[in-house]
Amino acid sequence: MKTNLPILRFQPIDFQRLVKIGLWIMTMITLLVLFFIIIFVVSKGIRVVNSEFLFGLPERMGKEGGILPTIIGTIYLTVLAIIIATPLGVGSAIYLTEYTKENIFTKIIRFGADCLAGIPSIIFGLFGFILFVIKFGLGWSIISGGLTLAFMILPTIIRTSEEAIRAVPLSYREVSTALGGSKWQTISQVVLPNAVPGILTGVILSIGRCIAETACVIFTAGSSLRIPTSLFDSSRTMAVHFYILTREGISMERAYGTAVILIISIILVNFLAYWIMYRFIRRKGGHGG
Amino acid sequence: MTILPGESVKQKIEIANLNVYYGDFHALINVGMNISDKTITAIIGPSGCGKSTLLRSLNRMNELIDGSQINGEILLDGRNIYEIDIFSLRKRVGMVFQRPNPFPLSVFNNITYGPRVHGENRQRVLAEKVEQSLNAVHLWDELKDRLKTNALTLTDEQKQRLCIARLLAVEPEVLLMDEPCSTLDPIATLRIEELMRNLAQDYLIVIVTHNMQQAARVSDFAGFMLLGELIEFGKTQNIFTSPKDKRTEDFLLGKFG
Numbered sequence: 161m162k163t164n165l166p167i168l169r170f171q172p173i174d175f176q177r178l179v180k181i182g183l184w185i186m187t188m189i190t191l192l193v194l195f196f197i198i199i200f201v202v203s204k205g206i207r208v209v210n211s212e213f214l215f216g217l218p219e220r221m222g223k224e225g226g227i228l229p230t231i232i233g234t235i236y237l238t239v240l241a242i243i244i245a246t247p248l249g250v251g252s253a254i255y256l257t258e259y260t261k262e263n264i265f266t267k268i269i270r271f272g273a274d275c276l277a278g279i280p281s282i283i284f285g286l287f288g289f290i291l292f293v294i295k296f297g298l299g300w301s302i303i304s305g306g307l308t309l310a311f312m313i314l315p316t317i318i319r320t321s322e323e324a325i326r327a328v329p330l331s332y333r334e335v336s337t338a339l340g341g342s343k344w345q346t347i348s349q350v351v352l353p354n355a356v357p358g359i360l361t362g363v364i365l366s367i368g369r370c371i372a373e374t375a376c377v378i379f380t381a382g383s384s385l386r387i388p389t390s391l392f393d394s395s396r397t398m399a400v401h402f403y404i405l406t407r408e409g410i411s412m413e414r415a416y417g418t419a420v421i422l423i424i425s426i427i428l429v430n431f432l433a434y435w436i437m438y439r440f441i442r443r444k445g446g447h448g449g
Numbered sequence: 450m451t452i453l454p455g456e457s458v459k460q461k462i463e464i465a466n467l468n469v470y471y472g473d474f475h476a477l478i479n480v481g482m483n484i485s486d487k488t489i490t491a492i493i494g495p496s497g498c499g500k501s502t503l504l505r506s507l508n509r510m511n512e513l514i515d516g517s518q519i520n521g522e523i524l525l526d527g528r529n530i531y532e533i534d535i536f537s538l539r540k541r542v543g544m545v546f547q548r549p550n551p552f553p554l555s556v557f558n559n560i561t562y563g564p565r566v567h568g569e570n571r572q573r574v575l576a577e578k579v580e581q582s583l584n585a586v587h588l589w590d591e592l593k594d595r596l597k598t599n600a601l602t603l604t605d606e607q608k609q610r611l612c613i614a615r616l617l618a619v620e621p622e623v624l625l626m627d628e629p630c631s632t633l634d635p636i637a638t639l640r641i642e643e644l645m646r647n648l649a650q651d652y653l654i655v656i657v658t659h660n661m662q663q664a665a666r667v668s669d670f671a672g673f674m675l676l677g678e679l680i681e682f683g684k685t686q687n688i689f690t691s692p693k694d695k696r697t698e699d700f701l702l703g704k705f706g
Contacts, residue, residue, distance in 0.1 A: 261515065331550040335612075338510060339563040339619055340540035349566070350552060 201423060205416025213417055218385050222401060223411045227418055229387045233302070233395035234425075236388060237381055238370040240306030241313060246363055248310070249317030253359075256318070257325045258347055270319075277315035282375035284312045289379040300394040305381025312376055313366035320365070324358025325351060357436050364433040368426050374399040398422045460524075461486040461653050462507065462623065467521035469502050469511060476502045478677040480521075484670070486622075489645060489654045491668035491685065493661060495705065498674040500657040504625045507655065508542040509535060525623070540567060543621035547628045549608035551600035551615070556583075556592055559600045559611055563619035582614035586644060606637035610644070624648065626656040630663065642667045661701065665689050673697045 216226025260266050288308025298304045328351045336346040374397075382394030383404055396404075398418050405415035462484040469477040477499045484490050492500045505511045506519060509530065523530045530538055540563075551559050560582050561575045569575060579596065583589040588610050592603075600611055609629060616624065626645070630638040638660075645654055645667055658664050664671050665685060672682040673694070681688060681697045692698045699705060 329550075331546065331548065332552060334510070334513075334546065335550055335552070335615075336562070336566070337513065338508060338539055338544040338546075339566060339616070340536045340538075341563075341566040342536060345566050349562070354553065 198423060201416055201419045205413065205418070205420040208413050208417035209420055213414075214421070217387075221408075221410055222385065222405050222414055224414075227398065227401060227414075227421065229385055230396050230398045230401040230418065231421070232387055233381070234371055234397040234399075236302050236395060237305045237309060237377060237397055238367055240302060240391070241309035241370050242363060242367060244306060244310035245314045245317050245366065249314050249362075250321045250359060252318050253321035253325055254347060254352075257322055258343070258351070270322075273315040273318050277319065280375070281312055281373055282379075284308055285376040285379035287311075288376065293380055299392065300380065300382025300384070301392045302381055302388055302395050303391045305377050305395070306391075308376055308380040309370050309373060312373070313369055316366050316369070317359075317362050320362025321355070321359045324355040324362070327358060328354045357439060361433050361437050364429055364436065368429045368433075371397075371422065371425055371429065372399055373397070374403050378403070398425075460484065461526060462655075463522070463524040463527075464506075465522045465524075467503070467506060467523065468519070469499075469506060470516075470518040471514060472516040476677055477506070480674075480677075480679045482672060482679060482682050484653060484655065486653050487649060487651065488669040489649045489656060489667055490670040490672065491664035492655065492657045492672050492674060493659075493664050493700075494674035494680075495700070496659075499677040500674055501627055503674070503679075504544075504627055504655060504657050507623070507625055508539050508544055510539075510544065536567075540619050541621055542623040542625060543616040543619060545609070545613055545616060545624065545626040545629045547631055549605055549612050549632065551603070551608050551611050553599060553601050555597045556600050556603075556611060557596040560615050560618045563615060567619060578618045582618040585617050585648070586610040586614045588614060604637075606633055606640065609633060609637075609641060613644070613648075621652070623653045623655070626654060628657055628659060631659065638663070673700060675700070 213226045215228050217228055219225035256266055256269060288304060292298045292304035292307050293300060332350045333346055336350045377397050378400050383396045383400055384394035385396055388395040399422060402415050402418045405411055460483040465481045467477055467480040480503060492503060494500050502511060507523060511517045511519060552562060557579055560579045564575060564578055580589060583592060588607065603611060630641050648654060668685045671685040671688045673680045675696055681692060681694045692701060
């Protein structure tokens with residue numbers, strides 16, 4: 161390009177500075193939006209958060225009282241989903257990485273898992289509603305909700321576990337085999353223990369998704385405000401509670417109060433995930449030396 | 450081609466007409482050699498000549514590679530290694546790798562891994578094995594108070610000694626060493642070589658090495674390989690002082706490789 165204007169003759173170093181500023185601005189915008197959302201929610205909801213709100217029973221459909229049943233419901237559903245999805249996901253990941261050769265079949269499975277991970281959760285909700293609630297006659301219940309959530313997070317757990325297992329150095333497997341270890345001994349005693357941090361990271365991110373999930377749960381676990389006493393009771397999660405309080409105009413203040421608790425739990429879960437990832441990376445770094 | 454060192458002595462390992470293919474690539478061509486117990490045999494040759502393939506054929510580690518195919522005969526104490534249960538074969542024929550590769554576990558758990566895999570769970574026996582194995586590689590005095598430390602925190606030389614100790618703990622008969630000193634400094638290398646000489650009093654050792662001087666220093670017998678063929682095999686002294694084959698001589702003189 162010909163240009164006679166000396167002012168426009170950008171040197172790479174100038175361009176580099178410009179790019180850096182541009183990237184900095186983008187990062188700042190992202191952070192600002194994030195902080196704005198959190199500050200907005202917290203400022204609107206923090207006033208109602210106290211021990212009675214956390215540990216009290218709701219009254220008048222949530223217009224007054226606390227959110228204890230929704231906290232319990234969230235925990236039940238999340239724990240159930242994780243208990244179902246983790247063994248299934250880790251088992252599939254072990255099979256895919258250790259027992260199959262890379263071929264069209266594994267590629268299809270992997271592609272399928274990736275697609276499944278991208279399906280909107282409301283589709284899973286409808287699927288769970290038709291299969292578990294209606295077809296299996298489980299009704300709106302923690303078991304229906306837990307199963308549906310488990311299917312929703314399964315692809316994530318498979319893929320993260322796969323990556324974690326693949327990241328275990330080949331040399332560990334070689335040594336174990338050379339010492340006369342069988343394939344399963346190698347997997348169970350060398351590969352899996354070294355993949356645990358990576359697998360846990362995927363599980364924890366899935367916990368976050370379960371806690372935050374609405375569409376999937378409202379169709380399958382219902383929205384009962386009683387404290388559930390069995391797996392077959394309907395239950396309401398914090399996210400669903402927030403949705404109903406807002407949607408039906410019951411109490412904006414309490415909706416935001418619930419959102420504050422929701423955000424705090426997600427942040428805690430994410431901190432846990434980062435802590436584990438940090439340890440994982442440090443450990444891997446240690447191996448190279 | 451077959452050369453028999455000490456023909457009358459009963460051979461520990463007998464290899465005959467060994468051919469290994471990786472897909473279409475003919476990695477080992479009609480290799481034959483006999484190795485007697487309690488000796489060190491060095492396999493030398495340029496990169497890609499099949500040294501490691503030969504070594505890995507002896508404990509059937511080649512089978513882990515996709516598309517590998519093996520023909521020929523390898524006898525251990527007169528028995529075809531393909532008739533021996535693969536797990537006990539690998540217990541008898543152990544391997545030390547190029548990079549020191551301890552598990553990210555404690556020193557103690559590294560050494561007991563092998564015995565535990567083979568069903569030994571008695572703490573007393575395991576503790577004994579740890580002491581014996583560490584003693585055999587001259588690490589016991591250094592590490593006896595640090596058995597619980599993570600093996601990844603050791604020096605490279607200690608790690609490689611630990612890997613040898615881990616191997617000795619399963620009570621092998623043959624030690625295969627795939628360039629065990631290539632990541633170590635010269636002083637550590639000399640000390641590991643000294644250790645190999647000590648170990649040769651009890652074990653048959655086959656070592657693959659790039660380092661000609663190392664082969665000359667440490668081995669009793671040496672085999673020179675080129676493009677998948679065993680060109681020459683015999684007493685190390687003879688190979689190094691009066692090679693029969695022109696190619697061996699050229700390699701030893703540094704004309705290629």
